[in-house]
Amino acid sequence: MEKYFDVAYIVTSIPLLLPYIEITFWITVIAAFWGTILGLLFAVAKLSPYQVLQKIAAAYTTALRCTPSIVLLFMSYYGIPLVLSIFNISLDAVDKSVFVLIAFSLQFSNNMCEAFRTAYEAVDPGQMEAAYTIGLTQLQAYWHIVFPQALVVALPNIENALISLIKEGALAYTIGLIDLTGKANLIIAGNYNSHALEVYLSLAFIYWMISLGVQKVFYRIAHIFSKGKRLLLS
């Protein structure tokens, strides 16, 4: 082991990798934004009384649940331009980050859809009635009563979805996007594929710290809201 393992590579690669947190960050934030909107739409569809909408939403979530991220990523990157080329629309000038964002927005929307649905179902329908009796409109009742409680229930799932989004984002290297993992692979290629283990260890360390940070933030948020929950229940 000592013949190859050189701690110096771990230390020197960290500062090279750190600037690329920015790319990973933006990919995560934008995919989370669109994924949340899509997820909300599909959750509404799933909970709606219309059979057609329910069926469409169910098919959508099943398909996404069963697709490995890497397959989704490649289908987005190679498939979308191919489909649009039938209509003579060329996407040659479109940056690859767009396809990465599409793939991961879809993936995230699926997790969010489930999070929203289970959270909504967890809120006691009696709460709505109670809200009406004190004179709130339907919108007010959702906004003041249902939403805060559902959010508390949904938080752990949202946290999981976000962390898995950050982690799955690592696969964007496979289509050549230079994010954290992409940069790690460039560093390794720059060393002629040597000392890969050391670089991957620092990469893992950075991801680990990011995930722990996200967990911290969610812990805080949950703390704030669970206060509200206790008050609302009493």
Added chain:
Amino acid sequence: MLDYEFLLDDFFIALSGVPITLLVTLISLGVSIPVGFIFAIFRLDKSRFWNKIIGVYVSFVRGTPMIVQIFIVYSSIPVLLKSFFVLLQWDTDIYKLNPIWYAFIVFSLNSIAILSEIFRSALIAVHREQLEAAYSVGLSTFQAYREIIIPQLLVVAMPNLCNATTNLIKATSLGYAMSLQEITLRAKVAANANYNYVEAYIAIFLVYLLLCSLVEYGFKHYEKKLRFYKFGTA
């Protein structure tokens, strides 16, 4: 546009990778269900030392991308194992091992962490009072676990186990990085001759859709059977 003939061929090539995918999944689950369960009990018993160690391990696995874990294990395990064998003075040539062993190791290490979390939360849900109740009717700890706790635990944990299993199946698609001859790699190698990547990924997508739907269906079926326990003991 699309080469449908190749799509069909490649679908069957991808299908031929299903046994390897299932083998890796089953072995990993076979290892990680008992180990994850033991880890979960260790953590509940609040013995500080083990709780900390296992906690760090779980947090690392959950906080880092699967592909990075694969990179790390794939490049370090052989050397580690070799020095381990030398230490034990075993005369085994580790490099004669089939690469599938690396896959067993990577995915087991990953699933142990995931499943120990699932079991831990399930144990919290059924543990304490049930155990005391079992003692009060004169059961030993072993009997209590076998007769009372584990059956209920399975009911509580089943939806999460189903998720973990489909996630594991999807994660094996990253086995390409370890030369694992599973669905994705086979279909992709076949596509290389004519660069039919789009067709290949559609074929791969269909195979995973089929596989995961079947697994989910199986779990749902089994869950229904298990529900018996929940009502039986309620």
Added chain:
Amino acid sequence: MKVKSVLKVWKKVIGFMVLGIFMAGIVAGCGLSKTADSGSADGSSNKEKIKIKVAYDQSSKPITYKDENGNATGYDVEVMKLVNQLLPQYEFEFIGTTSDDLLLGLAQGKYQVGVKNVFWTEERTKKFLYPKEFQGLSSTGLVLKKEHANIKSLADFAAAGLTLAPIAANNAQYTIIDEYNKANPNNPVKLQAGDSFTVDVEQWVNEGRVDGGVELEGRFKNLVLSESGPYHNLANDLVYNEFTVIKTWALFNKNEQKFADDYDTAIKQLKADKKLNELSKKFYGRDLFEVLDTANR
């Protein structure tokens, strides 16, 4: 009272979150495009120039790679830069990508030309256009342990029953071995497809994980033989045995015949001026054009 204040708190938090995410969405466009890959050949904004997108494999040092500052370089890339100097009517833009994407993007017309140490293979002629002039030479060989130094060819390697490190299936090295196997069905090399990032040929061979790996001489020189190479400590344990010298090509999209013809004239000129020999020395540590007559494909 208390309920109200709590509600206020969380409304504020939600408000900030929504605002934050919206802002993020707006800024993100700039953030990503700023950091996105762009390596245009020269800054002149001459409108009548024909734009050419040159794709290169960004992680295949020393043939084509992104240096520490994110700039395209390597033997193949530098040749293309010289070609662009001789063809002022074109404007090259270098786009770093993966090997898969390079080939597929080239076939679809996203890129006009691609470089990544491309070998000539029969299948590729159906999807792509090869120019008449080759672009470089590549010394391809086996990395072996010293005790296997007597193995000089694929046939020796196969006959000895040795194991080979996996090769990415879209790599032409894979095709070379595959073709050898088809030509020698009685004495095949054990061939496995893998991922380029996870296989560290020199380390694997040295620790005995495999007996040998296909490698390019330039890489081996910089990695092991060079004093500053990361694996110079293995210099006494490993050998590189060349089994062939192969011509490498720039690969064109099918519709780029005119551009390919212009490219041919430029490459002829560069060869006559011995420019390529210089680059070969610079990146591969050896003027491979001296052994041109041994190249059989």
